Amino acid sequence: MSDTMKAVDIKGGKGPISSLHITTIPRPVPTGSQALVRIRYFGLNRMDILQREGQYPVPPQAPSTLGVEFSGEIVGFGGSPEGSFKLGDAVFGLAYGGAYAEYIAVSTHMLVHKPAQLSWEQCAGIPETWITALQALYLVGEYKPGRSVLWHAGASSVSIAGQQLTRADGAKAVYATARSEDKVRFCEEELGTTKAFNAGKGQEPWDEQVLKETNGEGVDLIIDFVGPDYFWQNLNAAARDGHIVSLGFLGSSKLEGGEGLGAFVRKRIRFEGSALRSRDEEYQGKLRDQLVDHALPKFIDGSFKVLVEKVFPWEEIQEAHALMESNKTKGKLICKIDW
Structure with a gap:
């Protein structure tokens, strides 16, 4: 060699x-x-x-x-x-x-x-996409069956994995955002998501769409890759005792505007950032094991799509x-x- x-x-x-x-x-x-x-x-x-x-x-x-x-x-x-x-x-x-x-x-x-x-x-x-989704949903987001979950960037690979994981594990509802009607249909028709919201330009603000869909209750867990561009809308769309997990910055990395942070106290919201690549080998190894135990059988029987x-x-x-x-x-x- x-x-x-x-x-x-x-x-x-x-x-x-x-x-x-x-x-x-x-x-x-x-x-x-x-x-x-x-x-x-x-x-x-x-x-x-x-x-x-x-x-x-x-x-x-x-x-x-x-x-x-x-x-x-x-x-x-x-x-x-x-x-x-x-x-x-x-x-x-x-x-x-x-x-x-x-x-x-x-x-x-x-x-x-x-x-x-x-x-x-x-x-x-x-590996990267499904382990990231598992980490965001379970280790960081502390998801439990019966909760509602919103995945931003719904046609991205991590959100594709996450929507399937959440559906399979008894979510009350699985939501997604995307910036085109084509991707909205993809989430709903291909992934079986409860409802996807068009977050593109000229559309009704996606957080208002979420509140209408949930009768004003909001969403229990939000997984966000967009960053500050969605920060204030995330606060509005989150349910009482909601949990927002931030994994990246597809948009700007600088927070601007907004109407104050009262929703954090009023709704008792948790906002938590996380990353996978910076984690040590022991942490990543546990997620590897979770992938093998939790997802691999569903890849094999065709329940989960790659x-x-x-x-x-x-x-x-x-x-x-x-x-x-x-x-x-x-x-x-x-x-x-x-x-």
């Missing part, structure tokens, strides 16, 4: 889409609990755009190469891997970085055996990033590495 490999790099360390290119870098060497995985497919995530632009705080243990989710085969081990894996195993998993490459060294605690019922490209689109929008040859990584930036997708973007 060569000491080098091909990987996607960023000219100058950060930059626009045109800075992405494939080059040769040293192949990682697994240590400790790590496995060396030869990658067949890797998934794209919006954090990749921010990291490419130099706006994402990369964990210190992460390599500079983009990418956190992948599928492939184990070709090597460090000194103390998890005992359930062996050479040649087909796996998919979550990493701190380095998935835009032919090989990755990743903790075996973050690997999952690939089911025969799922394709390689489907498996590459599961929606892949498009698969690109990894040589077309610039085109893949351009489509991701367009915000026109309804599912995962995946890149394939030919062996």
